[in-house]
Amino acid sequence: MVDKIELHADRLSRVNQALEAEDFATIEALLAELEPAEIAILLESLPHDDRALVWARVSRDDDGEVLLHVHDEARASLLEDMDSEEIVAATEGMDSTDLAELIELLPEDVGDDVLRAMDAQQRLRVETMLAYDEDTAGRLMHVDTVSVRADVELEVVQRYLRFQGDAVPENTDMVMVVDREGVFVGRLPLARLVTRDQELTVAEVMDTEVDTIPATMSAHDVASLFETHDLVSAPVVDDDGRLLGRVTIDDVVDIIRGEADHTLMNMAGLDEEEDLFAPVLPSARRRAVWLGINLLTAFLAAWVIGLFQGTLEKIVALAVLMPIVASMGGIAGSQTLTLTIRGLALGQIGKSNSRWLLNKEMGIAAINGVIWALVVAVIAYLWFGNPMIGAVIGAALVINMLAAGIAGILVPLTLKRMGIDPALSGAVILTTVTDVVGFMSFLGLATLFLL
Amino acid sequence: MVDKIELHADRLSRVNQALEAEDFATIEALLAELEPAEIAILLESLPHDDRALVWARVSRDDDGEVLLHVHDEARASLLEDMDSEEIVAATEGMDSTDLAELIELLPEDVGDDVLRAMDAQQRLRVETMLAYDEDTAGRLMHVDTVSVRADVELEVVQRYLRFQGDAVPENTDMVMVVDREGVFVGRLPLARLVTRDQELTVAEVMDTEVDTIPATMSAHDVASLFETHDLVSAPVVDDDGRLLGRVTIDDVVDIIRGEADHTLMNMAGLDEEEDLFAPVLPSARRRAVWLGINLLTAFLAAWVIGLFQGTLEKIVALAVLMPIVASMGGIAGSQTLTLTIRGLALGQIGKSNSRWLLNKEMGIAAINGVIWALVVAVIAYLWFGNPMIGAVIGAALVINMLAAGIAGILVPLTLKRMGIDPALSGAVILTTVTDVVGFMSFLGLATLFLL
Numbered sequence: 001m002v003d004k005i006e007l008h009a010d011r012l013s014r015v016n017q018a019l020e021a022e023d024f025a026t027i028e029a030l031l032a033e034l035e036p037a038e039i040a041i042l043l044e045s046l047p048h049d050d051r052a053l054v055w056a057r058v059s060r061d062d063d064g065e066v067l068l069h070v071h072d073e074a075r076a077s078l079l080e081d082m083d084s085e086e087i088v089a090a091t092e093g094m095d096s097t098d099l100a101e102l103i104e105l106l107p108e109d110v111g112d113d114v115l116r117a118m119d120a121q122q123r124l125r126v127e128t129m130l131a132y133d134e135d136t137a138g139r140l141m142h143v144d145t146v147s148v149r150a151d152v153e154l155e156v157v158q159r160y161l162r163f164q165g166d167a168v169p170e171n172t173d174m175v176m177v178v179d180r181e182g183v184f185v186g187r188l189p190l191a192r193l194v195t196r197d198q199e200l201t202v203a204e205v206m207d208t209e210v211d212t213i214p215a216t217m218s219a220h221d222v223a224s225l226f227e228t229h230d231l232v233s234a235p236v237v238d239d240d241g242r243l244l245g246r247v248t249i250d251d252v253v254d255i256i257r258g259e260a261d262h263t264l265m266n267m268a269g270l271d272e273e274e275d276l277f278a279p280v281l282p283s284a285r286r287r288a289v290w291l292g293i294n295l296l297t298a299f300l301a302a303w304v305i306g307l308f309q310g311t312l313e314k315i316v317a318l319a320v321l322m323p324i325v326a327s328m329g330g331i332a333g334s335q336t337l338t339l340t341i342r343g344l345a346l347g348q349i350g351k352s353n354s355r356w357l358l359n360k361e362m363g364i365a366a367i368n369g370v371i372w373a374l375v376v377a378v379i380a381y382l383w384f385g386n387p388m389i390g391a392v393i394g395a396a397l398v399i400n401m402l403a404a405g406i407a408g409i410l411v412p413l414t415l416k417r418m419g420i421d422p423a424l425s426g427a428v429i430l431t432t433v434t435d436v437v438g439f440m441s442f443l444g445l446a447t448l449f450l451l
Numbered sequence: 452m453v454d455k456i457e458l459h460a461d462r463l464s465r466v467n468q469a470l471e472a473e474d475f476a477t478i479e480a481l482l483a484e485l486e487p488a489e490i491a492i493l494l495e496s497l498p499h500d501d502r503a504l505v506w507a508r509v510s511r512d513d514d515g516e517v518l519l520h521v522h523d524e525a526r527a528s529l530l531e532d533m534d535s536e537e538i539v540a541a542t543e544g545m546d547s548t549d550l551a552e553l554i555e556l557l558p559e560d561v562g563d564d565v566l567r568a569m570d571a572q573q574r575l576r577v578e579t580m581l582a583y584d585e586d587t588a589g590r591l592m593h594v595d596t597v598s599v600r601a602d603v604e605l606e607v608v609q610r611y612l613r614f615q616g617d618a619v620p621e622n623t624d625m626v627m628v629v630d631r632e633g634v635f636v637g638r639l640p641l642a643r644l645v646t647r648d649q650e651l652t653v654a655e656v657m658d659t660e661v662d663t664i665p666a667t668m669s670a671h672d673v674a675s676l677f678e679t680h681d682l683v684s685a686p687v688v689d690d691d692g693r694l695l696g697r698v699t700i701d702d703v704v705d706i707i708r709g710e711a712d713h714t715l716m717n718m719a720g721l722d723e724e725e726d727l728f729a730p731v732l733p734s735a736r737r738r739a740v741w742l743g744i745n746l747l748t749a750f751l752a753a754w755v756i757g758l759f760q761g762t763l764e765k766i767v768a769l770a771v772l773m774p775i776v777a778s779m780g781g782i783a784g785s786q787t788l789t790l791t792i793r794g795l796a797l798g799q800i801g802k803s804n805s806r807w808l809l810n811k812e813m814g815i816a817a818i819n820g821v822i823w824a825l826v827v828a829v830i831a832y833l834w835f836g837n838p839m840i841g842a843v844i845g846a847a848l849v850i851n852m853l854a855a856g857i858a859g860i861l862v863p864l865t866l867k868r869m870g871i872d873p874a875l876s877g878a879v880i881l882t883t884v885t886d887v888v889g890f891m892s893f894l895g896l897a898t899l900f901l902l
Contacts, residue, residue, distance in 0.1 A: 013803035037679040045799040047807055161645045171683060172642040173624035190641035191623040194612045227708075228488040232622060232701055249700050250683055253707060257678075260711030261793070267715075268789035269782075276794045277804070280814035287786055288819050294782045295823060298775040299830070305771045306834075312767045319763050319770035320756045323886070326774070327749040328742060331720075335738055338719035342712070343727045348496040352464035353728070356498050363731035368739050372746060379750070383757075435774070 012045050019050050028057045036062045040069030043078065047277045052081050063090030067105075068098055072273035075105060084110045088117045096122060097142050097251070100129040104139075128244075137222050138215035140252075141236040141245035144169050147176040150185055150203040154193055157202060176235060176243055177206050184212055184235050184243040212237045215244055222247060223255045224347070263341065266423035269293075293428060301326070301435035308443035311451060317384045318446050321393050324376060325442045329400035329434030332368065336361050336408025337430050341422050344412060358409045365405030369398035388450055396442035403437040404430070463496050470501050479508045487513045491520030494529065498728045503532050514541030518556075519549055523724035526556060535561050539568045547573060548593050548702070551580040555590075579695075588673050589666035591703075592687040592696035595620050598627040601636055601654040605644055608653060627686055627694055628657050635663055635686050635694040663688045666695055673698060674706045675798070714792065717874035720744075744879060752777070752886035759894035762902060768835040769897050772844055775827060776893045780851035780885030783819065787812050787859025788881050792873050795863060809860045816856030820849035839901055847893035854888040855881070 011030065018026040031039060031054070039058055043051050043066070055078050058066060063082075067075055067090065079087070087106065091099060091114050099118075103111040103126065115123055125143045132138025146168055148157050157175065161168055175193065177186040186206035196205050211229055213222060213236045225231065226249060233248040258272065265272040269290035274283075305312070305322070312319050340357075343349040349357065373394035381390035411429050412422035462481065469477040482490060482505070490509055494502050494517070506529050509517060514533075518526055518541065530538070538557065542550060542565050550569070554562040554577065566574055576594045583589025597619055599608050608626060612619055626644065628637040637657035647656050662680055664673060664687045676682065677700060684699040709723065716723040720741035725734075756763070756773070763770050791808075794800040800808065824845035832841035862880050863873035 010801075012801040016803040035680050037681060041679070041798055044797075045801065045804055047804075047811075158645055162647070162649075165646050168642055168646045170640060170642055171624075173622075189621060190645060191619055191621055194609055194641060194645065195616050195619045196613070198613075227704070228492070229486050230488060230701065232699075248683075249704065250681065253678070253700065253704055256704060256708055257711065260708065260715070264711070264715050264718075264793065265789060267718075268786050270786055270789060274790065276790055276799055276808070277811070280811055280818065283811070284815040284818040287783070287815060288822060290786065291779060291782060291819055291823055295775070295779060295827070298778040301774050301778070302771050305774070309767050309771065312770050313764075316760050316764045316770075319767075319773075320753050320760065322770075323752050323756070323774065323777070323890075324746070324749040327752070327882075327886075328746060331742060331745045332738070335719050335721055335741065338716060338721060339725065339727055342715065346495075347492055348727055350461075350463040350496065352467040353496055353498075357727070360498075360728070360731055360734070364735040364738060367731065367735040368742055371739060372742055376746070431778075435778075439774075 012042065015042060015046070015054065016050075019053060024053075024057060027054060031058055031062075036065035037069045039066045044070055044074050044275070044277065048077055048279055051077060051277070055081060060086075060089055061093070064092070064094045064098070064102065068102060071275060072105070073271075073275035073278060077275065077278075079106070084113045088114050091117070095142065095144065096125040096129060097140070099126050100139060103130065104134060132215055135219040136215065137213045137217045137219070137236050137247055138244070140219060140222060140247045140255075141215070142169075142248065142251075143245040145176050145235075145243070145246050146172055147178045147182075147243060148188070148202060150177050150179070150206065151201055153199055153201050154196060154205065155198040157188070157193060158198070171248075173233070176246070177202055178243050181240075182242040184210075184237050184241055186210060187235065210235060212241070213247060214239070219255050220259065223252050223259070226252045227256075259345070263345065263423045266421060267338075267341075267427055269424070269428075294431075297428060297432045297435065300432060301439055304436050304439045305443065308439075308447060311443055311447045315389075315446065315450055317380075317386070317389055318443060318450075321380055321389070322439055322442050325393060325396045325400050326435050326438035328372060328376075328397060329404040329438045330431055332365060332401045333404030333408045333430045333434050334427065336365075336405050337412060337422075337426050340409055340412045341426060344416055344422065349413070354409065354413055358406065361405040361409055362402060365401040366398070369401035372401075373397040386450075389446075392445045392449055393442060396438065396445055399441040400434060400438040404434050407433040463493065466493065466497070466505065467501075470504060475504075475508060478505060482509055482513075487516035488520045490517045491525075495521055495525050495726070495728065499528055499730055502528060502728070506532060511537075511540055512544070515543070515545045515549070515553065519553060522726060523556070524722075524726035524729060528726065528729070530557070535564045539565050542568070546593065546595065547576040547580060548591070550577050551590060554581065555585060583666055586670040587666065588664045588668045588670070588687050588698055589695070591670060591673060591698050591706075592666070593620075593699065593702075594696035596627050596686075596694065596697050597623055598629045598633075598694060599639070599653060601628050601630070601657065602652055604650055604652050605647060605656065606649040608639070608644060609649070622699075624684070627697070628653055629694050632691075633693040635661075635688050635692055637661060638686065661686060663692070664698060665690070670706050671710065674703050674710070677703045678707075710796070714796065714874045717872060718789075718792075718878055720875070720879075745882075748879060748883045748886065751883060752890055755887050755890045756894065759890075759898060762894055762898045766840075766897065766901055768831075768837070768840055769894060769901075772831055772840070773890055773893050776844060776847045776851050777886050777889035779823060779827075779848060780855040780889045781882055783816060783852045784855030784859045784881045784885050785878065787816075787856050788863060788873075788877050791860055791863045792877060795867055795873065800864070805860065805864055809857065812856040812860050813853060816852040817849070820852035823852075824848040837901075840897075843896045843900055844893060847889065847896055850892040851885060851889040855885050858884040 015027060087110055103114055129139055174187045174189045177188055179185050186208040187210055188202055188206045192205050211234050213234050215236050215238055233246050235246050236244045238244055261272045376397055377390035377394035380393050381387050407430050412426045415422040538561055554565055580590055625638045625640045628639055630636055637659040638661055639653055639657045643656050662685050664685050666687050666689055684697050686697050687695045689695055712723045827848055828841035828845035831844050832838050858881050863877045866873040
């Protein structure tokens with residue numbers, strides 16, 4: 001077990017060696033041992049040409065699940081190599097939740113082929129799920145729940161379950177209780193079913209204090225709910241309270257992982273679906289946009305410096321020192337920004353405490369600004385032998401760190417209020433502020449006091 | 452349900468209003484309605500003085516669970532306000548997994564008090580868990596599993612479970628199967644227990660293809676295993692294969708969330724346990740260290756610029772344009788760095804494909820370098836009327852973006868090989884590279900070709 005994990009890198013190098021030697025038997029043998037999720041990681045670790053070669057050797061039984069485990073961009077590269085027939089074959093044996101997810105990701109005509117290939121009951125289930133928006137509980141839920149009435153005895157429930165046999169999903173840990181109209185009234189954990197007196201009725205034993213989830217609830221809210229209420233599974237209901245299915249924590253894990261990933265990647269101007277092993281050209285094109293946006297910022301900073309060309313010509317030491325002011329502001333600001341973005345994601349920041357937070361960050365900026373300003377001022381004085389240069393850079397540093405603290409709070413809060421993801425654009429705006437304020441204050445003060 | 456989530460900010464402002472009005476009855480009524488995890492978020496959203504006031508009003512029954520849900524630093528602030536007796540009272544009714552986690556976080560003497568207050572069986576369980584290192588499966592596991600022998604009939608298992616009654620944990624979804632020595636041999640999902648013919652023996656029905664987890668496995672590896680194998684729960688065994696307990700996916704969720712958080716916060720030089728509402732002084736002290744490290748980087752960049760004072764004195768336009776070269780390198784580098792750090796975390800990067808990746812990033816850097824170099828060169832030429840300035844900044848930009856691409860791959864890979872977290876120090880080292888290479892190449896080329 002442990003070995004399997006430790007050896008992921010080894011596995012990859014074995015595949016690479018086999019690819020070089022064109023030894024496909026070894027690759028097939030290796031793939032046969034792996035779980036779909038492991039095959040997905042392996043495929044994502046390969047450049048596209050090699051990926052296609054390995055993908056062709058993945059067993060048909062695993063195809064569908066592998067497709068679900070890879071990121072969007074890598075999935076597109078895999079689907080390119082399959083015709084409609086192969087895709088339909090890959091979906092055999094997948095459950096309706098996975099099918100709905102996959103169909104949404106397929107080209108429309110291929111998705112229709114997949115739907116047509118299902119039996120009537122399965123198609124109905126999948127179409128019910130597809131009627132809900134992407135990223136809602138209606139899409140996350142599993143519809144193969146077992147439900148019973150409240151007025152029967154536990155013994156009867158047991159007989160019913162034995163009668164159902166294999167139709168009861170392996171991972172069932174509770175039976176749902178519904179009324180005549182299919183409205184959810186409670187649930188009966190299997191642990192209760194088997195430990196209680198069998199002559200009791202479901203109503204006497206069932207759990208009625210259950211958090212139900214409307215099918216239209218967003219995936220993000222579902223994840224929050226699972227986290228704050230420590231849920232393992234929850235029933236999904238329609239507007240009239242009728243039971244539709246249930247969401248379980250293992251589906252929620254993917255959402256949690258995806259959201260964290262989203263913040264990390266967005267802060268660097270990347271898409272979380274980015275394929276690490278995509279070819280050079282499309283990757284270059286995507287990243288070019290972000291570089292272009294940042295270039296505007298850089299030119300704005302250059303323009304500010306350009307305003308002070310006269311000053312710089314007279315005191316070249318300013319050109320040497322000015323990046324320090326901008327850089328320290330940038331670092332301090334990005335710390336505050338990251339804390340604020342995380343606080344917003346965790347729901348810790350509201351209107352009523354943002355004022356307090358702003359004061360706190362300004363306090364921190366003032367303290368650290370003054371401390372590091374003194375250090376920088378002394379070094380600048382010793383370096384260039386001019387005490388006024390030290391005084392000017394110290395003052396500029398304090399000003400820029402205060403600006404960084406304020407921007408680190410206000411920029412993400414404002415973006416959030418405008419409905420813009422603060423992780424994506426927060427860093428660019430913050431850098432613009434700290435560059436402009438940094439160069440402006442340092443060169444401006446120098447112009448006033450040093451010339 | 453949805454309302455509860457939407458209203459978190461409202462809840463916070465109600466609490467703040469009540470605090471201002473010193474209306475503690477309202478606060479107590481609100482707290483009584485909330486789950487421990489929600490109380491934890493609320494407490495983390497308050498400055499320390501207010502936090503203490505609200506904390507004093509949390510019901511004793513919730514105290515222990517709230518303590519587990521808050522981050523380390525916030526927890527320390529809550530524990531400050533409790534004496535040993537109150538802490539012992541708070542631990543009543545907590546399960547052994549939670550108790551082991553909490554004891555580890557308490558001051559030693561308080562932890563001993565908590566241990567002494569338990570009954571003998573509970574203490575034995577907790578001490579067994581505490582014998583394992585922090586962040587291992589031995590600490591994550593729940594030890595209250597129900598186990599049976601393989602040779603009994605399902606009917607007998609059902610009678611045994613009914614006899615056990617409330618001693619069977621509510622969330623049990625499977626019974627563990629062990630031999631005479633307590634060695635794990637398989638597991639029997641409750642769904643199978645209730646759907647199969649009751650005269651079959653456990654051996655005929657049980658699931659033997661089970662991933663077992665050694666108690667010493669790291670929490671990180673446990674999380675990977677759950678993700679790659681799509682597990683919902685897994686048995687934990689000792690070196691001899693004897694069953695110790697089980698880990699369930701809801702415990703793994705916290706690890707996954709924590710790891711993602713760790714990367715995000717570390718990339719800004721922050722600790723993921725940082726308390727957003729900590730007082731100013733300790734926060735300022737912690738962040739000062741990171742600023743100091745970055746100041747060294749900034750001075751290194753200044754020193755490089757200082758080498759070219761003579762050149763800058765003659766052509767002041769260079770001072771105006773030089774931040775553009777450093778900034779574009781920094782942005783390009785941080786994109787590659789983020790992708791590499793995520794690739795390492797997902798296990799996508801090994802020795803055998805890092806070479807390919809390096810070539811890819813150099814390809815992207817070359818393409819984007821040349822494109823943006825042309826743009827910058829034209830603008831610089833138009834701005835300062837000197838075609839050579841355009842040529843020099845363009846060349847420097849290409850050089851710096853190539854350096855950024857190479858450093859974005861090699862810095863995290865090298866740090867990882869040295870056992871250092873690439874998320875924490877990667878960004879500082881990368882910025883140092885792009886600043887030094889950027890200023891050096893731009894001012895160096897200018898000195899060679901423009902003077």
